[in-house]
Amino acid sequence: MKKTQQILAGWLIDGSGGPVQRNRVIHIADGRIRSVRKATPEDGNHPELTDLSDCTVLPGLVDAHLHLFMSGIGDPVIRQQQLHAEFEEIKPVIGIHLKQLLAHGVIAVRDGGDYAGHALRYKQECLGSGQMPVCVRVAGKAWRKPERYGKLIGRAPLNGQSLADAIAGENVKTDHVKVVNSGLNSLKTFGRETLPQFDLDEFRAGVVAAHDRGLKVMVHCNGKRPVEIAVRAGCDSVEHGFFMGKENLKRMADHGIVWVPTAITMKAYSDQLPAGSREAEIARRNADHQLEQMALAKSLGVPVALGTDAGSLGVRHGAGVAGELKLLMAAGFTLEEAIGCSASVGAGLLNLPETGEIAPGKSGTLVAVSGAPDTLPDNLHTARILTPDSGGVIRRLRLE
Numbered sequence: 001m002k003k004t005q006q007i008l009a010g011w012l013i014d015g016s017g018g019p020v021q022r023n024r025v026i027h028i029a030d031g032r033i034r035s036v037r038k039a040t041p042e043d044g045n046h047p048e049l050t051d052l053s054d055c056t057v058l059p060g061l062v063d064a065h066l067h068l069f070m071s072g073i074g075d076p077v078i079r080q081q082q083l084h085a086e087f088e089e090i091k092p093v094i095g096i097h098l099k100q101l102l103a104h105g106v107i108a109v110r111d112g113g114d115y116a117g118h119a120l121r122y123k124q125e126c127l128g129s130g131q132m133p134v135c136v137r138v139a140g141k142a143w144r145k146p147e148r149y150g151k152l153i154g155r156a157p158l159n160g161q162s163l164a165d166a167i168a169g170e171n172v173k174t175d176h177v178k179v180v181n182s183g184l185n186s187l188k189t190f191g192r193e194t195l196p197q198f199d200l201d202e203f204r205a206g207v208v209a210a211h212d213r214g215l216k217v218m219v220h221c222n223g224k225r226p227v228e229i230a231v232r233a234g235c236d237s238v239e240h241g242f243f244m245g246k247e248n249l250k251r252m253a254d255h256g257i258v259w260v261p262t263a264i265t266m267k268a269y270s271d272q273l274p275a276g277s278r279e280a281e282i283a284r285r286n287a288d289h290q291l292e293q294m295a296l297a298k299s300l301g302v303p304v305a306l307g308t309d310a311g312s313l314g315v316r317h318g319a320g321v322a323g324e325l326k327l328l329m330a331a332g333f334t335l336e337e338a339i340g341c342s343a344s345v346g347a348g349l350l351n352l353p354e355t356g357e358i359a360p361g362k363s364g365t366l367v368a369v370s371g372a373p374d375t376l377p378d379n380l381h382t383a384r385i386l387t388p389d390s391g392g393v394i395r396r397l398r399l400e
């Protein structure tokens with residue numbers, strides 16, 4: 001006999017960006033959502049009903065940009081230790097980060113790389129047994145130019161090797177390719193652009209090489225020219241994209257290139273740096289400017305995915321997702337649209353067709369947050385993951 005489960009959601013945000021729905025019954029069988037319908041008075045008598053009438057139910061969330069090898073803790077001693085740690089030291093730290101993410105309703109993440117490939121190794125060695133219902137997509141080590149920014153997250157192609165040859169010749173199995181094509185935002189001069197790392201022809205060949213291997217390309221780039229090269233080269237997502245300007249956003253909308261703004265990085269810098277310092281002030285202006293670009297992206301129809309760059313100074317795993325949701329809302333996205341950036345746009349970017357929406361045919365793994373939607377994103381930390389086990393019964397995931 002096929003076991004089924006019914007969940008009564010007091011409020012349902014389906015992850016598509018559409019409005020909150022009140023009192024919905026989600027019918028799950030064999031791990032899949034079969035139907036979503038309005039609740040009736042008879043539903044209260046159903047023996048298999050899980051009553052979440054005091055909760056808001058969401059699809060599992062996606063953090064489309066983070067670095068699992070770093071915690072985001074401000075303490076410089078801890079940051080230095082983590083930056084140079086061996087795999088055995090960082091292994092339990094990554095486990096904690098994944099639990100922190102799950103505790104905020106995040107069930108899938110895209111790692112943007114680390115110089116030692118720790119996140120890749122963790123995935124290979126520690127995630128096979130499936131105790132944690134979290135999908136980890138890894139870049140391994142990012143690609144950058146010699147002597148340019150990106151040492152902590154990647155490496156340069158060998159002497160004389162083109163980006164395309166380096167990508168084509170990579171013998172490690174990663175889930176996507178990460179390329180660094182600019183420097184960091186200046187905290188001394190507002191809006192100062194760095195030079196692109198790769199020219200258009202080299203970048204374009206690199207994207208073709210990645211796509212030939214079936215891998216998407218995520219690109220760290222800030223500033224008009226570095227972003228223009230990545231976009232014209234046909235990359236799949238622009239990461240950060242500070243100061244990229246309207247023309248790039250228009251082109252991204254035309255070509256369906258996803259933008260992952262990571263606005264919280266600059267907000268966190270402005271909070272962490274000494275109050276009143278020039279650096280803190282410029283970080284704050286960078287964040288404000290990014291919110292203006294996010295509003296523009298929304299009006300132009302650019303697909304925006306939520307990514308936090310967690311691991312960056314002051315950005316913690318899981319909590320950063322609540323912070324970035326707030327910034328999306330400050331830029332003019334509704335709560336439902338901001339959740340959609342994480343859920344459906346993020347799931348599409350990570351090639352997870354079963355994730356990202358509460359709709360028939362999708363995965364029955366859901367997230368319940370205590371209270372009505374107006375308590376979000378602040379109470380995202382109350383999230384519980386509901387997973388259908390092999391018998392189709394919902395169990396609440398224990399994180400400790």
Ligand SMILES: [Zn+2]
Nearest residue numbers: 066067112309
């Ligand atoms: Zn990053």
